[in-house]
Amino acid sequence: MVVRVKILETNREVKLDVKQITVRELLSMLGLAVSEHIVLKNSEVVTEDDIVEDNSEVVVFTVKSGG
Amino acid sequence: MSVECKDLSSEEFERYSRQIPVIGCEGQLRLKKSRVLVVGAGGLGSAVLYYLVAAGVGEVVFIDDGVVELSNLQRQVLYTTEDIGEPKVLVAEKRLRALNPHVKLIPVKATVTEDVLEKYVREVDVVVDALDNWETRFILDKVAWRYWKPLVHAGVGEYYGQLTVVKRGVTPCLRCLFKGVESGGRGRVVVLATTPGLLGLLEVNEVFKILLGVGEPLYNKILVFNGRKPSLDIIEVKVSECRDVCED
Numbered sequence: 663m664v665v666r667v668k669i670l671e672t673n674r675e676v677k678l679d680v681k682q683i684t685v686r687e688l689l690s691m692l693g694l695a696v697s698e699h700i701v702l703k704n705s706e707v708v709t710e711d712d713i714v715e716d717n718s719e720v721v722v723f724t725v726k727s728g729g
Numbered sequence: 730m731s732v733e734c735k736d737l738s739s740e741e742f743e744r745y746s747r748q749i750p751v752i753g754c755e756g757q758l759r760l761k762k763s764r765v766l767v768v769g770a771g772g773l774g775s776a777v778l779y780y781l782v783a784a785g786v787g788e789v790v791f792i793d794d795g796v797v798e799l800s801n802l803q804r805q806v807l808y809t810t811e812d813i814g815e816p817k818v819l820v821a822e823k824r825l826r827a828l829n830p831h832v833k834l835i836p837v838k839a840t841v842t843e844d845v846l847e848k849y850v851r852e853v854d855v856v857v858d859a860l861d862n863w864e865t866r867f868i869l870d871k872v873a874w875r876y877w878k879p880l881v882h883a884g885v886g887e888y889y890g891q892l893t894v895v896k897r898g899v900t901p902c903l904r905c906l907f908k909g910v911e912s913g914g915r916g917r918v919v920v921l922a923t924t925p926g927l928l929g930l931l932e933v934n935e936v937f938k939i940l941l942g943v944g945e946p947l948y949n950k951i952l953v954f955n956g957r958k959p960s961l962d963i964i965e966v967k968v969s970e971c972r973d974v975c976e977d
Contacts, residue, residue, distance in 0.1 A: 670953055670955075670962055670964075671889070671955060673958070673960070696909055697909070697910050697911075698910065699910075700907065700909075700910070700951075702964065702966060705964075705965050705966060705967050706966075706967045706968065706969060707905075707906060707908070707966055707967070707968045709908055709909045710909055721964065723891075723951075723953050723962070723964065724889050724891075724953070725884060725891050725907060725910055726884045726885050726886030726887070726889050726890055726891065727861065727862055727863050727866075727884050727886065727910070728772070728861050728884060728885045728886040728918040728919075728920050728925070729769050729771050729772055729773040729774065729858075729859050729860050729861035729883075729884065729885065729918070729925065
């Protein structure tokens with residue numbers, strides 16, 4: 663079982679060998695800060711406690727707060 | 730000169746003569762009759778204000794409580810070394826008036842609070858987020874949502890930035906779209922000089938599309954800019970449950 667994650671910032675795809683994982687755990691495994699990243703599961707915004715499963719299309723991208 | 734162009738002075742007609750063939754006299758008059766609120770007069774705000782005013786938006790309200798600092802000058806192109814210590818909105822007013830005296834400028838030197846926003850948001854056609862932290866952004870989002878005003882959002886840092894347009898009835902609110910990020914920000918901004926300039930101009934482009942009713946505003950899409958590659962990605966986004974977050 664693999665969750666495939668596309669990280670837009672680096673344009674790389676990471677395969678996580680899990681059946682399901684929370685968004686918080688996913689970002690932690692990738693070493694990415696929750697406060698600076700949006701996670702989409704099948705184009706839908708998901709948050710820390712949401713679960714991402716096998717076969718989901720996951721995209722992570724950075725958001726910045728500065729102006 | 731078409732009938733509609735008679736409503737522009739000859740000076741205005743010449744000033745906008747490279748733009749009128751693109752948007753028409755009707756479009757130029759639409760800009761002239763429009764009111765835009767820009768919240769923040771820093772890196773994003775500098776670019777946004779310059780181009781809104783240059784292009785002939787009729788009334789521009791801008792809010793900021795800061796004074797010009799030396800560390801601003803690398804990216805906040807409205808200000809010069811001589812302006813250090815001066816209130817940003819007053820310096821900006823002077824520069825912008827010199828750029829285009831036909832635009833009505835309303836500088837507001839104030840901390841951005843819900844009360845302050847209540848006073849100005851309801852009076853404008855479009856709101857531009859040129860802020861530097863999520864906490865204040867989400868207050869702005871709340872007030873813009875309350876009055877059904879389109880909100881053009883951008884955020885920047887380092888080589889990166891994002892842009893989207895929020896409109897009640899069409900998109901989720903900013904708080905829902907970016908839920909989870911509120912703990913970020915409020916730190917010292919580190920950013921390449923060009924990043925806020927680029928994203929600020931893209932914000933103005935969204936404002937023009939909304940005011941002119943042309944093209945496709947970035948509704949339910951987030952433009953993600955990466956200046957290192959460089960790349961511009963447009964990501965379609967959906968949010969299923971937003972009522973609890975967006976409604977007051």
